[in-house]
Amino acid sequence: MDNILEIKNLHTYFYMDDCVIKSVDGVDIELKRGSTLGIVGESGSGKSVTSLSIMGLLIGTRGKVAEGGIYLDGKDIVHISEEDKRKLRGNQVSMIFQEPMTSLNPVMTIGDQIIEGVLQHEQISKEEAFNKAQDMLRLTGVPRVEKMMHEYPFQLSGGQRQRVMIAMALVCKPKILIADEPTTALDVTIQAQILDLMNNLKKEIGTSILFITHDLGVVAEVCDDVAVMYCGRVVEKGDVKSIFAKPSHPYTKGLLASIPRLGNRAQELTTIPGNVPNPKYMPAGCKFSPRCSFATDKCRQQEPGFYDLGGGHFSKCWLCAEKGGEA
Amino acid sequence: MLKYTCRRILGMIPTLLIVVTFVFFFVRLIPGDPARLVAGEQATLEDVENVRIALGLDQPIPVQYAKYITGLVKGDLGTSLRTKRPVTEEIGDRYGNTLKLTFSSLIWSTIVGVALGVWSGTHRGKWQDYSGMALAVSGISLPSFWVGFLLISAFAVKLGWFPTTGADGISSLVLPSITLGVSIAAVIARFTRSSIIETMQEDYVRTARAKGLAENVVIWKHAFRNSMLSVVTVVGLQFGFLLGGAVITEAVFAFPGLGSLLIESVNYRDYPAIQSLILIFSLQFIIINLLVDVLYAVLNPEIKLK
Amino acid sequence: MADVKDVDKKTTTPQDAKTPAVKPAANPQAAISEKEKADIRTPMSEVIRKFKKQKNSVVALGFVGLLVLIAIIGYYLVPYGINQYDYSSILESPSSKHLFGTDEFGRDLFSRIICGTRISLAVGLSAVTVGAVCGTILGLLSGYYGGWIDSLIMRICDTLFAFPGIILAIAIVAILGSGLYNVVIAVAVFSTPTFARLVRSRTLALKESVFVQAALNLGASDARILFKHILPGAIPEIIVQYTMSIGTSILTASGLSFLGMGAQPPTPEWGLLLSNGRTYLLTSFHITLFPGLAIFFTVLSFNILGDGLRDALDPKLTD
Numbered sequence: 001m002d003n004i005l006e007i008k009n010l011h012t013y014f015y016m017d018d019c020v021i022k023s024v025d026g027v028d029i030e031l032k033r034g035s036t037l038g039i040v041g042e043s044g045s046g047k048s049v050t051s052l053s054i055m056g057l058l059i060g061t062r063g064k065v066a067e068g069g070i071y072l073d074g075k076d077i078v079h080i081s082e083e084d085k086r087k088l089r090g091n092q093v094s095m096i097f098q099e100p101m102t103s104l105n106p107v108m109t110i111g112d113q114i115i116e117g118v119l120q121h122e123q124i125s126k127e128e129a130f131n132k133a134q135d136m137l138r139l140t141g142v143p144r145v146e147k148m149m150h151e152y153p154f155q156l157s158g159g160q161r162q163r164v165m166i167a168m169a170l171v172c173k174p175k176i177l178i179a180d181e182p183t184t185a186l187d188v189t190i191q192a193q194i195l196d197l198m199n200n201l202k203k204e205i206g207t208s209i210l211f212i213t214h215d216l217g218v219v220a221e222v223c224d225d226v227a228v229m230y231c232g233r234v235v236e237k238g239d240v241k242s243i244f245a246k247p248s249h250p251y252t253k254g255l256l257a258s259i260p261r262l263g264n265r266a267q268e269l270t271t272i273p274g275n276v277p278n279p280k281y282m283p284a285g286c287k288f289s290p291r292c293s294f295a296t297d298k299c300r301q302q303e304p305g306f307y308d309l310g311g312g313h314f315s316k317c318w319l320c321a322e323k324g325g326e327a
Numbered sequence: 328m329l330k331y332t333c334r335r336i337l338g339m340i341p342t343l344l345i346v347v348t349f350v351f352f353f354v355r356l357i358p359g360d361p362a363r364l365v366a367g368e369q370a371t372l373e374d375v376e377n378v379r380i381a382l383g384l385d386q387p388i389p390v391q392y393a394k395y396i397t398g399l400v401k402g403d404l405g406t407s408l409r410t411k412r413p414v415t416e417e418i419g420d421r422y423g424n425t426l427k428l429t430f431s432s433l434i435w436s437t438i439v440g441v442a443l444g445v446w447s448g449t450h451r452g453k454w455q456d457y458s459g460m461a462l463a464v465s466g467i468s469l470p471s472f473w474v475g476f477l478l479i480s481a482f483a484v485k486l487g488w489f490p491t492t493g494a495d496g497i498s499s500l501v502l503p504s505i506t507l508g509v510s511i512a513a514v515i516a517r518f519t520r521s522s523i524i525e526t527m528q529e530d531y532v533r534t535a536r537a538k539g540l541a542e543n544v545v546i547w548k549h550a551f552r553n554s555m556l557s558v559v560t561v562v563g564l565q566f567g568f569l570l571g572g573a574v575i576t577e578a579v580f581a582f583p584g585l586g587s588l589l590i591e592s593v594n595y596r597d598y599p600a601i602q603s604l605i606l607i608f609s610l611q612f613i614i615i616n617l618l619v620d621v622l623y624a625v626l627n628p629e630i631k632l633k
Numbered sequence: 634m635a636d637v638k639d640v641d642k643k644t645t646t647p648q649d650a651k652t653p654a655v656k657p658a659a660n661p662q663a664a665i666s667e668k669e670k671a672d673i674r675t676p677m678s679e680v681i682r683k684f685k686k687q688k689n690s691v692v693a694l695g696f697v698g699l700l701v702l703i704a705i706i707g708y709y710l711v712p713y714g715i716n717q718y719d720y721s722s723i724l725e726s727p728s729s730k731h732l733f734g735t736d737e738f739g740r741d742l743f744s745r746i747i748c749g750t751r752i753s754l755a756v757g758l759s760a761v762t763v764g765a766v767c768g769t770i771l772g773l774l775s776g777y778y779g780g781w782i783d784s785l786i787m788r789i790c791d792t793l794f795a796f797p798g799i800i801l802a803i804a805i806v807a808i809l810g811s812g813l814y815n816v817v818i819a820v821a822v823f824s825t826p827t828f829a830r831l832v833r834s835r836t837l838a839l840k841e842s843v844f845v846q847a848a849l850n851l852g853a854s855d856a857r858i859l860f861k862h863i864l865p866g867a868i869p870e871i872i873v874q875y876t877m878s879i880g881t882s883i884l885t886a887s888g889l890s891f892l893g894m895g896a897q898p899p900t901p902e903w904g905l906l907l908s909n910g911r912t913y914l915l916t917s918f919h920i921t922l923f924p925g926l927a928i929f930f931t932v933l934s935f936n937i938l939g940d941g942l943r944d945a946l947d948p949k950l951t952d
Contacts, residue, residue: 102531103530106531155632349792472907477921484915568797589803
């Protein structure tokens with residue numbers, strides 16, 4: 001299987017008045033064609049900034065891709081003109097966001113908002129665009145599609161708005177859909193429906209999905225592969241089964257251990273001690289070492305590289321050397 | 328929509344009545360005896376009394392009030408003590424001028440103000456923002472009478488392009504409307520800027536960019552379209568002020584509008600004229616507020632459909 | 634899913650996991666956490682830092698300070714008296730003898746304008762202070778107690794807001810008579826509703842906040858809550874509005890003097906000085922130019938200062 005998207009050694013920095021915030025500091029990710037890759041991490045881990053870097057949505061902020069490259073179907077999409085980036089957005093790379101309640105323009109009808117995206121990228125008539133939009137909206141399973149096309153966002157529920165967002169994102173049949181915590185703000189039951197919808201549409205349209213979340217349950221349900229991020233770096237990646245069955249990096253282990261389990265006697269919940277470091281004051285060496293119960297002196301002084309644990313499973317931890325992985 | 332509008336109109340009437348009553352009593356607090364002013368310097372006490380009776384100023388205040396209100400309902404605003412003409416005629420003579428001045432000032436200042444505000448706001452923190460806002464803050468700091476004089480000096484006196492006073496024709500509107508428009512454009516620019524900065528940070532703007540729309544479309548069709556609601560409110564407020572408050576500019580240019588009529592009436596203690604003018608001003612203000620509310624409903628689908 | 638504990642047992646670490654991670658000198662991470670601890674940002678230091686970043690506001694603050702200084706000691710330092718007639722040098726253009734030229738009575742314009750500073754600042758500051766105090770009290774009462782007090786106060790404010798400020802000021806001056814004291818009253822009256830509305834809406838918001846509820850539960854009196862808990866929360870907005878209102882009040886006061894309703898001759902009030910200018914527009918432009926510049930720069934510096942304060946105090950404005 002080849003990779004539809006490759007991120008190589010991505011460094012995205014924010015240049016503030018008195019310091020530089022290294023939100024993404026060395027990220028390597030591969031998204032296989034037709035699959036779903038989950039990116040897991042806490043707030044501040046750099047997962048959202050990574051997706052903004054892919055979309056080219058850093059314009060207008062103080063962020064810039066300082067180093068590294070992003071390749072869509074083999075083509076560089078970072079070192080191209082703003083105009084070219086704009087042509088990709090909504091067209092070959094689409095994104096949906098976490099807050100469906102505020103992500104739609106309150107003074108435009110649903111139909112107009114979807115059609116707008118279509119007409120931007122395709123040279124077709126308004127009627128054709130309208131039909132395309134309506135068909136896509138129908139695919140998302142909303143009731144009374146014809147009525148909804150003329151309604152305003154305030155008349156829709158959160159789940160319906162998210163479906164509209166999905167329709168808007170997929171109407172031009174993009175190669176990649178980036179979903180940044182699309183179900184976090186929704187009820188659990190709606191969450192399941194949306195995840196189902198995304199899975200089905202993925203197959204129908206042939207999009208590959210980059211699914212960003214902090215919820216490991218969702219990852220287990222929808223993702224084929226996982227990349228775990230911490231402090232702007234990928235600390236472990238591999239296919240879902242290996243990661244969940246044999247987590248290697250202490251952070252991954254900690255994340256999995258902190259999921260409360262049904263059936264266990266109610267005891268103290270396991271947590272990862274300490275806090276995510278302040279981006280202005282990053283620790284030296286491995287960024288997780290202050291919180292890691294297995295940290296060695298080497299961990300605190302030198303940042304590890306990726307160890308290949310076989311089968312596409314990689315981990316960034318000095319301890320892998322002892323278990324026989326190759327760097 | 329119609330119900331909403333009618334309800335608002337009905338709500339206006341009590342407020343109007345309060346204002347009228349308030350003004351009626353207020354005006355009689357101004358020191359000075361109008362009867363004496365009308366009768367003249369040489370008049371004897373007897374003459375002044377006769378004048379007072381003729382003007383109906385000898386009646387007890389409640390009677391005067393009742394007469395005024397009943398007159399209002401019939402559309403009679405009383406007779407000007409100063410010119411002896413019906414107040415409606417006095418106002419009618421000048422209303423057209425004030426309207427012309429108001430619209431010419433409002434239109435250019437709204438266009439310039441909005442453009443400047445959006446330009447500054449979308450380049451926040453860069454030179455466009457600083458220079459735009461430098462212009463705007465200067466605009467609200469300029470005394471209008473000074474601006475008027477500078478313009479007269481440069482364009483009317485030295486260059487002779489425009490007349491210095493009066494209200495005949497378009498050329499006499501130019502300098503006064505520039506004078507008036509400067510601070511209005513500045514206020515609108517500042518307000519639009521902060522509004523556009525806010526709306527540009529909204530999530531739906533991020534969505535619009537993610538769809539690959541051109542930046543211009545994102546700014547105007549998405550962000551500004553949502554800012555329009557509050558910008559319309561500010562413009563309406565300025566409109567209300569213009570229709571009655573251009574007193575200083577009218578004085579500078581000897582422009583025969585409602586503002587200078589007010590000053591003349593105050594100086595003369597011309598109660599009927601003062602009362603009616605203030606009534607007109609507040610009526611205008613209320614109507615404009617109503618229009619703004621209606622416009623708001625038109626622009627905001629949430630109100631329109633509820 | 635494999636039991637995580639098994640995986641843990643298999644990895645052996647050369648170091649006891651319970652050893653504290655801090656070792657002086659050998660541990661580069663300790664130095665960083667020290668720096669982090671020193672980087673404390675209190676709300677007040679943030680405000681000052683943000684204010685200092687805006688250079689134009691700092692300059693404006695300096696200019697305002699200069700104006701206050703001039704207002705206080707200007708009278709004693711000017712070269713000529715404010716009413717020093719000199720018929721031999723009427724309507725002279727600016728020169729080294731008369732920096733801003735002279736007026737139609739030969740009076741030195743520079744001296745008159747310098748002394749006018751005290752008048753404009755005094756009028757502006759006193760009018761807005763009165764308006765701010767009255768408006769704040771009304772706003773606190775209105776927002777806190779609600780009910781008929783709120784309706785009454787808001788009705789009055791709405792009525793006052795229905796008129797352009799200048800019209801209201803003219804009406805008040807018409808009743809009370811012309812003169813600067815009455816101008817101060819007039820401006821105070823039309824400034825009050827602005828403060829009342831502002832403080833009222835802050836009060837309404839703060840009334841629901843947790844610490845006010847807590848204070849109520851502890852049995853604090855209304856006065857204590859109003860002055861110790863709610864008022865401090867409204868202070869930033871009051872300060873910003875205060876600064877901006879000074880500019881408006883100076884413009885209104887000079888406007889009224891220009892119309893002949895404010896200061897009377899021979900007071901060297903800037904608006905009054907300007908009203909002479911019309912007659913000599915072609916011949917002695919300096920009579921129009923300098924008083925206008927004085928008004929403009931004074932109001933400008935207060936407005937820039939107000940903008941700077943507002944940006945520094947706004948919690949939403951981060952980098």
